[in-house]
Amino acid sequence: MWTSLKNKAKDLGFISLGISRPIRPLYFDSFQRWISEHKHADMRWLEKSIEKREDPSKLLKGCSAVISLAFPYSSEKPQTPDGFCAARYSSPQQEDYHRRLKKLCYELTEIITEAYAGSRFKVCVDSSPIMEKTLAISAGIGFMGKNTLLIIPGYGSYFFLAEILTTAPMEVQAQKPVGNLCGDCTRCIDACPTGALRGPFILDASRCLSYLSIEHKGKIRTDVARKMGRCFFGCDRCQEACPFNNGKTGADVSLPSTEEILGMDNKAFQRRFGNTALARAGLEKIKSNLEAVKHCS
Ligand code: SF4
Ligand code: SF4
Structure with missing residues (x-):
């Protein structure tokens, strides 16, 4: 089933996927410290969701695995004819990535359901209280750069993250998280x-x-x-x-x-x-x- 899931994910355009258990995420203490030092500006919603971020299974009762996925966005920057631009991920030629990636993730859940009938799912794309970067690290997808973004060695950081939480009893092999590869770079x-x-x-x-x-x-x-x-x-x-x-x-x-x-x-x-x-x-x-x-x- 994992091979079919990987192949389907690749066909849908994902560049990487991995799986981890819904346990207290890596670097959770650093996240708490970041909040307590008020480095989150006025994003108060982050304060209200700390408990869920600490325990991903609070997002889906009976959750037994978290599948982390990376989907690329263009390295070309959207620009006006007179040279003003917007961040790469915001391409005005594509549907908002929240909706686009959710649809793709739900296509993947069909493969899991075929293997584990009756499984339940929650799909998260950048709008749920979940520590997506550190879960992706635990799943072996990449490492946290000094710029606080997830980096996939050999690919870079121009991608979105998405997660499929599931009650399916999928095998989760312990991954050695990818260590930081920034070296002396600043x-x-x-x-x-x-x-x-x-x-x-x-x-x-x-x-x-x-x-x-x-x-x-x-x-x-x-x-x-x-x-x-x-x-x-x-x-x-x-x-x-x-x-x-x-x-x-x-x-x-x-x-x-x-x-x-x-x-x-x-x-x-x-x-x-x-x-x-x-x-x-x-x-x-x-x-x-x-x-x-x-x-x-
Ligand atoms: S320190 Fe260098 S390698 Fe690491 S995230 Fe920053 S620019 Fe990238
Ligand atoms: S942290 Fe990165 S995105 Fe934010 S202002 Fe600095 S360079 Fe720009």
Whole structure:
């Protein structure tokens, strides 16, 4: 069954998968410390879900295994014809990855059900209280880089993570977690324009451009906008600097012009971006970010 699952996952486009037990995740203490030091900015929902993050089986009664999966996104950065850009993962030409990957994961559950009839599942794609990176490490998928992102040796970090929690009594062979392979490198920390990477493995979300340009509700301050360069949604600089991404780069002019975006009303925004990852920030936030970076560029 594991071989069929792996083959099907590969056919669906996943680049890696692994399995672990739903036990207290690796580095959970570091996560708790990060919260207690208020490095999570105003993402209060993280405080409310600590118990579930500590015990993945709280997300699915009777959970016996967690399958972690990695799905690639393009290394080309979405760009407007006049050179303003958004984070790679937010491709405006694709359906929002939350929905896209959930559908693919549910296709995989069919294989598990064939082997273990009556199994139950919970599929998580970046919106459930689960420590997806450390579970992926336990499943042998990759290691945590000093930029706090999961890195797959030989591939890099341009991918999404998803998890299938299941009650199926699947065999879980203990994996030796992939150890950190950063060595003496500090390129991500050096490249971070705001000092959000306070040191190896320490992210201060309140300074992170990715948080400030997507999750944060307020307006972008001028001093922050200056550090965003021409990127108005997210920030990939600590990934671009990483040698594991092999200098993969490039732009994809898939965004409308800045004039068109700034002239959109909600109806036009929904029509153009409603199904994409850009919708997460909402029209007002996107317009406000774009105005801020245009003003400073
Ligand atoms: S996403 Fe940008 S601002 Fe955030 S840690 Fe990485 S380089 Fe720094
Ligand atoms: S840039 Fe260097 S230190 Fe940072 S995650 Fe990549 S290899 Fe590790």
